[in-house]
Amino acid sequence: RQLEYKAELHGSEILKVDTFYPSSQTCSKCGYQNKETKNLGIRDWTCPACGSNHDRDANAAINILRKAIEQKQVA
Template sequence: MKVNKVIAREEYLKNNNLAKSISDASWYELTRQLEYKSKWNGRNYIKIDTFYASSRLCFSCGYKNTNVKDLKVRDWICHFCNTKHDRDINAAKNIVAEGLRQVV
């Protein structure tokens, strides 16, 4: 918390498939503590909308690949700039970038 100036997270509880398991795992308490500790330490806490296309946006060029909606697709190549993406790493980069965009 003292190192990072911005905490960005994607909102999951609107996804009905994940809502119960996340709630059971005390997701609410974790996010509440993150938000509280962020404010306590003078940091920004940004919530990224559930429907933000973090997995589908090419981090390199911004192209939106609609063929990546299926969770079984773990890797994909951007049709515009030919960059190869790991779904989760690409999503994480996009979430950080969106959080920083909202702060600035």
């Protein structure tokens, strides 16, 4: 609620992505979903499909941003 209020105050908008979207398991380079990374203790991983190395949090942030923009364009 507070974020929505502040976004409106500053002329921004909040884009929401489903809580269960596998953002940290999906390679932001090729889209491969690596189910081996479900363990939150794994902080970085290499995509078995394309070989890209990912920091778990940075990769998730890229995927969440893309998903939110994609959802906005569809709506």
